[in-house]
Amino acid sequence: LEEPLIFEIGSSNTTGVDFADAPTHTSRLGGLERTAEMGIPGLSEAETVRHYTRLSRQNYAIDLGLFPLGSCTMKHNPRLNEKIARMPGFADIHPLQPQDTVQGALGVIDQLAHWLITLTGMTSVAMSPKAGAHGELCGILCIKAALDARGEDRPVVLVPESAHGTNPATAAFAGYKVENIPATPEGRVDLAALKARLGPDIAAVMITNPNTCGLFEPEMKAISDAVHAVGGFVYCDGANFNAIVGRVRPGDLGVDAMHINLHKTFSTPHGGGGPGSGPVVLSEALAPFAPLPFVHRDGGAWRLVEEENVGEDLPHSFGRMTAFHGQMGMFTRALAYIMSHGTDGLKQVAEDAVLNANYVLRSLEDVLDAPFGGSGPCMHEALFSDKGFAEGFTTLDLAKGLIDEGYHPMTMYFPLVVHGAMLIEPTETESKAALDQFIAAMRHVAGQAKAGDEALKGAPYYAPRRRLDETLAARKPILAWAEPAVASGSGNYEKPGGG
Amino acid sequence: LEEPLIFEIGSSNTTGVDFADAPTHTSRLGGLERTAEMGIPGLSEAETVRHYTRLSRQNYAIDLGLFPLGSCTMKHNPRLNEKIARMPGFADIHPLQPQDTVQGALGVIDQLAHWLITLTGMTSVAMSPKAGAHGELCGILCIKAALDARGEDRPVVLVPESAHGTNPATAAFAGYKVENIPATPEGRVDLAALKARLGPDIAAVMITNPNTCGLFEPEMKAISDAVHAVGGFVYCDGANFNAIVGRVRPGDLGVDAMHINLHKTFSTPHGGGGPGSGPVVLSEALAPFAPLPFVHRDGGAWRLVEEENVGEDLPHSFGRMTAFHGQMGMFTRALAYIMSHGTDGLKQVAEDAVLNANYVLRSLEDVLDAPFGGSGPCMHEALFSDKGFAEGFTTLDLAKGLIDEGYHPMTMYFPLVVHGAMLIEPTETESKAALDQFIAAMRHVAGQAKAGDEALKGAPYYAPRRRLDETLAARKPILAWAEPAVASGSGNYEKPGGG
């Protein structure tokens, strides 16, 4: 059964919520009482539950199977963390309650901050960024504020070719000119080329380490030293921190700022696209410029530093990035994750993540080209290219074929430095049996792509939808529902009962 | 992907639960320390979540669609009730806590008891029965105890041909001889035949009203009077109470005992087969014999009447039917349901249940034989027969065809008085659009059965499994997992990775 839209089954006059009668009163709405109908449909509770239950079943999810998206780190989301986030003392408190009435919540923020600083070997952490890209922005703004404080106007940020798209976008959003750093044939930052470009116009270098080719940057400290030597700062994209957590501290490598995607390393659920949370750890040089608000331990009590009392604590703060104090619901989950794993568990996370990725790399390199496979072990993700595919067969075809094998595809066409890139990150929460099953599926579709099996071009066949026309969607955008008479695009819909 | 058994993917040495280390101690296990391995497999949490999530997706459920099982009353299960049942004051209290510490829980039981008595017009209610059949047993035992108290030994219970299987089984389980009462051609109890059989050997008559043909017994009061006239009791199977809740009180019809399936009328979730809950309302004549325990309101406090203090309150109680006090988790849900609906809502429940069933009856009677369709309106379920199907085509075929249309089949081959019976109960929580869609599907498969479409014999084609070999299962029962080398029945299984 196809699931119709709520607009096709609901009505403005139906509701799934009952209310007490409103007491009589004289309206004081400034003369702006709503008169026109909005056209927002309602459903009874039974219909609502069924609609969203059915919709959900058209999704792939970690709870259904391995989710090998490189750089996205789709690992198991512990249900304990969901339970904790819903405790009334965290879920049902207002961000502007008097601080005495939210000491436990401030304690969660401070405890998580403590572990993030400890794990990264940095000086402080800004907790309020709402997601990874927001954290990047926070880090770049700290750098800009620090340079402003020095009275320097450095216009350029250097970003490797292989960086996440958010890196150049963030630097540009903050007003910087973005220049690329080339990669070596081994998939790493070209240190010589970098050094050659460094100078007084360079505000910062943004590096991802482990990088997006799945490799650790062994020259990271040398890079940092070179950047610092010309007065610039080192921003590290922390998306891949889970590969080294408990084993390497970015602070020891000279990093000045790094965001941590709590949904990656610390497994808060991704929720179909968010919410994220992107705390940014900062070096001593950048710590004074961190944004508001902040939690401090002050004797026996936790205290929130906001605009009103910032002077004493953070005179150089660059300001506020968001209303309120950040993603509390993600903080509880991440702290629960850290406590559950502990020292031994976190180290094991990094080890198993890397072990699983290398196992996939070595189990597939005879059937798929691994451009940096010869460089040595990978970190937590294995990178392949489309070299050797039959004429006209692409990474996209292989990915769609994988859907029919029961899997979500890997990250495709990223990093850009590898042709038809396939970036596979199994994560540490997959069992060997699950990996073996996935490897077998990969070998099957790789065989099809290399043999030029025409059936692959039509895949997926067994998903809720066949390949979707993305060009049509962009050329004639239909972004909101309209009555069928108006929106011709809805004409395909068959009314229920047509069975 | 096929989902393997936990025994095929887990191991005795894997666990998804962490524990604190046990403090050192000297074992005092009576010399019976476990030595042998049990062979119970464990999985990590990630694997466990995935296993059960995947398994769940092989089920049909109300949350996915209309569930037209006649007499089973599969209606929407409100999520508020799930939330309430999990409040710590109900979910995390022990049945033997001092009564002062569980006053709110006793209050729930007493409040629910109050509404059940009010809605049925009876004198009291026994709350402890664990399910409908357990409630039947409770009612029959009350009757037996009452007869014992009168010094009468009446060996026979009369049950209509159309009764639920539990009725005769219960009577037999309690030591009674069971005799059938015939039905009239209009699908009702044959009052004349019943009267002819009544006499001093009759302990009770067990009637279902509305009956299992979906019809109200208009002569119910006359039946009760006749039974009472010979000194017998009237047991009413309350499985169909939802059709008349708020509109008819069984107490007004002379009923002496009736169980109420909380998961039917009051929508506690069925959970794939239970738990149920079967409180039994009792007439004045039977109330003194009700089982222990009982909740009484005693001044300002609620008091639990158990073995120790029963003398004063219920000297004639027939005893205890179960450990502790009944299905607390179902009581909270049922009480929340009653309060949520209120007077207007409960009446609407009965009206809409009956309206929906009649709509289905009249929308299908031109394509399916409705044996009692000419008798007038039905109550909350519509009954059809296989009359008119092509040679060799059965109700089972139609049912399996309905699966491919996206529906769970109706109740089949019940009641026994109709050939190839199909009993359809849409319930009040289905919308008209949902009914129309279901009716269209029914018309389609009815057409196939009447036309003798051979494809129907192979249905279902699109379910997680094709028709299963039930004969093989019964002839060579495999009821527990064994290593494949031993249990040849597991030989079909393909190891993961065979992709």
Place this chain on the structure above:
Amino acid sequence: MRYLPLTPDDRSEMLAKIGAASIDDLFIDVPEAARLTGPIRDLPDHASELSVERHFKSLSAQNTVAGDVPFFLGAGAYRHHVPASVDHLIQRGEFLTAYTPYQPEIAQGTLQMLFEFQSQVARLFGCDVANASMYDGSTACWEAVSMAARVTKKRKAILSSGLHPHYVSVTRTMAKFTRDQIVHRDPTLAAATDIDDLIDAVDDETSCVVVQYPDILGRIGDLSKLAKAVHAKGALLVAVVTEPVALGAITSPGEMGADIVVGEGQSIGVGLQFGGPYVGLFACQAKFVRQMPGRLCGETVDATGKRGFVLTLSTREQHIRREKATSNICTNSGLCALAFSIHMTLLGERGLRELAALNHALACQAADRLAQLPGVELINDSFFNEFTLRLPKEARPVVQALAERDVLGGVSLGRLYADNADLQNGLIVAVTETTTAEDIEALASALKEALA
């Protein structure tokens, strides 16, 4: 009404299709005199979710929550930590809102789970087969007595004095009507179980001997000799396990020769819930399978040869056999069985053993600590996670006094055996992995005060 989707317009259209003028026309079979008009007495109209939730929140707050205080109650219901994933999974709509799996093609989720559950229970109990669950331990116990009578064609059941008194009550109630003979006496506050007495009591009329393991006072007795004695008389040994976690630490009844092993599965996955719903476990050796009560799930193949599962051997059941069924049972405790099975899968054998070891170790600590109190005597020389103390005074008011100090200190034997003067000073104390050292100290100190 948020749960009722029909609109007034829908209702009019539908009545028109039916050919009825009003909804009352559909209730014409109800005699005029029996029709209710006007509101239901005292019941207000429908209420918002917010107000219903408030009502229950207020009732909930009137109860002392086990997790909020030092807590030591057991006696047939145990407080264990249930992993959050268990409740998450059982709330999936496809499990929660499914019916009994009579249409196996679209119920493989429930069926495979039941097959796994049966297999877990059979292995846990040391039996060949188990059914797909029953209401609870007490009703499973009666079903076992009833089954033993069917198997042996004898009608005298001997119940151990160590059997939970509620289970004894249920058995007596049922037997009163079926006219089975029940032999039973109350326990005594002694270190040893009554196994030797049972061996003496079993005779040629005996259908079964029912023994609880560990027993109501927490004592653990070796069942091997008893099994031999029972079998020698042509009777069956029925073992009852109210705390299945114990079997992670001690040998199972099935391994010691029990024919039928029943139990209460609440400890694993289900939670306290003030006594219900719980989940009855029922296992036996293979030769008795066709006399088992309740639902059974079995393996088979579908039309294309794929493995699948179905409910089977239903010729034992009421919906097929009607008055000739082995039991009148229809409902099982499916969702609780699911919770049990998920929790057991999370534990696995290793986790179960670790859990059991932790329970036992903490119980040993508690027993030693409490036995130090003046006038307090530990009855047991063997126990798992529960033991019985003899107090220097009646236990019932002591429990009350502890509750007033916000300590839920155990179950008094006076609550369970109101009429037996010899038992009034007995207090059953249960300790699980949820018990902390501070809890034990809190009990010790409150008990000392209460006894002073």
Place this chain on the structure above:
Amino acid sequence: MRYLPLTPDDRSEMLAKIGAASIDDLFIDVPEAARLTGPIRDLPDHASELSVERHFKSLSAQNTVAGDVPFFLGAGAYRHHVPASVDHLIQRGEFLTAYTPYQPEIAQGTLQMLFEFQSQVARLFGCDVANASMYDGSTACWEAVSMAARVTKKRKAILSSGLHPHYVSVTRTMAKFTRDQIVHRDPTLAAATDIDDLIDAVDDETSCVVVQYPDILGRIGDLSKLAKAVHAKGALLVAVVTEPVALGAITSPGEMGADIVVGEGQSIGVGLQFGGPYVGLFACQAKFVRQMPGRLCGETVDATGKRGFVLTLSTREQHIRREKATSNICTNSGLCALAFSIHMTLLGERGLRELAALNHALACQAADRLAQLPGVELINDSFFNEFTLRLPKEARPVVQALAERDVLGGVSLGRLYADNADLQNGLIVAVTETTTAEDIEALASALKEALA
């Protein structure tokens, strides 16, 4: 470790396949000096679920839960009753543990939901299109300012004095780096909004005027004239809605001519959560769609012609455009958008109107009751569910005093405008359907005491 499935045997086998002697061989790229050996400072080994849960339970208990006391806080975050089915549905693993729907064939659940969400938000705000959500209202507000600059190619934004001060802060912070010009002053405790001032202030350099509706003090101003004035200068009108429930009672900004309407969606479905995660709403008129930030879901067809949904117009986004993107945003607030959309579906237009009517009625009751207190003055002559009182003394310590009486009595303007002496006596009081008559009385009486 319960979350890590590899066994020691697995690890050995896998290392052998890889050809590595030990796990350290896989970390050879990490320079020796940077490798950590030994434990993580102060961090104990892994902890049981039970002990982690206890830790958080204890922290949770240190907070005053809004639902446990009379509660009147608003100012950008509102406590509404969220139906239980919302949280049930968002916890379905298929929603909770899915990724961004980049593979549309197996993400139609999330995609169709986003399409429905976009449609709901557009209709609610009176706009043509909405995006698939943003972090929160404050960041959506800055994105709107930034978008207006792109559309108009001008860099001066005029912010209403009624705009939430956190939103002002965020905008100022960002503008400081982008060198946009921001015009803003603090509000005054007057009955009227500053709409007339804004009309006077807009000039040819203005990219946009940003106005909150209802504003931070709860006042409601007609935006129609403002829209005309803004458009006359070639600028855009950006409206900010921090309490979307209000739009069930009053005309939406889009209907009055706003070009971009952004808002905080937390009120509907999401809950308070101490400030996050929330869900930013972003809608605009059709002609601006290609300048929108964030993710967009659009309708299309699959290879067989079936309707389906995809993320679209991604040439605006960072993963395609990199440094030329409209925003650096990657993540949205998908799960909160789902919660919003489910709650909105349950409400429907009828429910939203009923909810809004109830909020307003109770707020009127509260305002009238509190304005009776000696020395207390109601500032607003218009409001929805939130209004501002002028107290006879500084509000901040009064709020503290109320908290000591277990009443969470509102948000003091001193907390929001620490440096503005004129505002220190202001108290913002919010009232929703969760507020009872008893709550209002409790506040009135506690406030009377605190002011005495």
